[in-house]
Structure formats: structure tokens, C-alpha cells
Amino acid sequence: YGQKDILGAAYPRAYFRCTHRHSQGCQATKQVQRAHADPLLFDVVYLGAHTCAQATAILAGPEQQPPAAFALEHQQQETSPEEGIQWPVEPVTPPPFPSSPASCYTPGSPWCQLAGSYGYAAGGDDTEYDAEFVEMFLNLSEFQNICHL
DNA sequence: CGTATTTGACCCAG
DNA sequence: CTGGGTCAAATACG
Incomplete structure (x- = not known):
């Protein structure tokens, strides 16, 4: 839903929010920022826990396996989960992955932004296709575990 | 015309 | 006072 330098x-950070934050008060949020050392890697940080039915459903769902890849991802992660924060064991992305929502909440869409908020993050050795694989990366990593490296 | 995407401003916390 | 985070508005593209 936003981005911040x-x-x-060296790179901005993208902010993601659960679709049901307004609907069901799901306070789960996610931050994604690239490692300055490896712009091709992304540190995805999950804050809070999901309360929405959808996410909870897939969390307790059938084929939801522990994203082992995240372990690799967060090898460099230093944000210690202490206050009751949960770690990247629960994806914030509900079941589907709509690219054309009817209008998630009003003007601007959480999902939409999720798929394209890192527009200006590229600008050096990166290119626009980077953003493409990012959404793919997020998408995949949230559903299954991927071994990118 | 409608939808999606991006940028900017405002607010809160440290 | 500075930094981070969130929400809203504007612009561009389809």
C-alpha cells in the first residue's frame, strides 16, 4: 500500500497489508526490502498475525507447508521476534491473487499495490523486469517454498 | 470511463 | 527533531 525510502x-521499502485489515481487522502487515548487498534478494518481514478468515483458513489449510526458503531468506534478518511478533511462517496472502480487483477498499488497492509498488526501486543495475519477478517471488514464496539461491 | 499504479503529505513514535 | 509508516490524491494506461 505504500513505499518509503x-x-x-540503499533501496526503498515496500509495505504490504492484509486485504482484510479494514474488513476483519486483520493487523498483519508485511515489509519487503531488498538487501543492499544483494538487490536480487528481498528481506520480507511479517509484522503481527493474521486474524482474517481467509488467511487463517489457508494457514490451517491442507497444503500449507512451512516456507523453508524463508529461512534462507532471513539468514540475514536481525529483527528479533520478541514482543509477540510472529515470524514468516504465515503468509499474508489469502487464497487467490487477483490482478484486477473490483476495488479492494476504495481508491487504490492493497493487492494492486502489492503487485506493483517497487516501480522506482530499480535504477542502477536493476531494470523493470525486476519488479516483475518480485511479484512472482512474493507470490510464490507466500504459497510454497522456493529455492532461489 | 474505469482501473491500476505511483508519488506526496500527514501522523505517530522514538 | 528525525525517521518510519500509513492513507489519500493525482496521473497514466488499458
Whole structure:
């Protein structure tokens, strides 16, 4: 739903929110930011837990397996889960992956942004296709585990 | 015309 | 006072 340039980081950070934050008060949020060392890697940080039926459903769902890839991903992660924060064991992306929502909440869509908020993140050795694989990366990593490296 | 995407501003917390 | 995070508005593309 947004993006912010972070001091100390060579790249901006993208913010994701559960679709049901307004609908069901799901406070789960996700931050994605690329590692300055490896722009091709993304540190995805999950804040809070899901409360919405959809996410909870797939969490307790049949083929939801522990994203082992995330372990690799968060090898460099240093944000210690202490206050009751849950780790990337639960995806915030409900079942489907709509690219053309009817209008998720009003003007602007959480999902839409999820698929395209890193537009200006590229601009060096990166290119626009980068953003493409990002959404794919997020999409895949949230559903299954991928071994990117 | 409608929808999606991107940028900017405002607010809150540290 | 600075930084981070979120929401809203505007612009562009389909």
C-alpha cells in the first residue's frame, strides 16, 4: 500500500497489508526490502498475525507447508521476534491473487499495490523486469517454498 | 470511463 | 527533531 525510502538503506521499502485489515481487522502487515548487498534478494518481514478468515483458513489449510526458503531468506534478518511478533511462517496472502480487483477498499488497492509498488526501486543495475519477478517471488514464496539461491 | 499504479503529505513514535 | 509508516490524491494506461 505504500513505499518509503529508508535512511541507511540503499533501496526503498515496500509495505504490504492484509486485504482484510479494514474488513476483519486483520493487523498483519508485511515489509519487503531488498538487501543492499544483494538487490536480487528481498528481506520480507511479517509484522503481527493474521486474524482474517481467509488467511487463517489457508494457514490451517491442507497444503500449507512451512516456507523453508524463508529461512534462507532471513539468514540475514536481525529483527528479533520478541514482543509477540510472529515470524514468516504465515503468509499474508489469502487464497487467490487477483490482478484486477473490483476495488479492494476504495481508491487504490492493497493487492494492486502489492503487485506493483517497487516501480522506482530499480535504477542502477536493476531494470523493470525486476519488479516483475518480485511479484512472482512474493507470490510464490507466500504459497510454497522456493529455492532461489 | 474505469482501473491500476505511483508519488506526496500527514501522523505517530522514538 | 528525525525517521518510519500509513492513507489519500493525482496521473497514466488499458
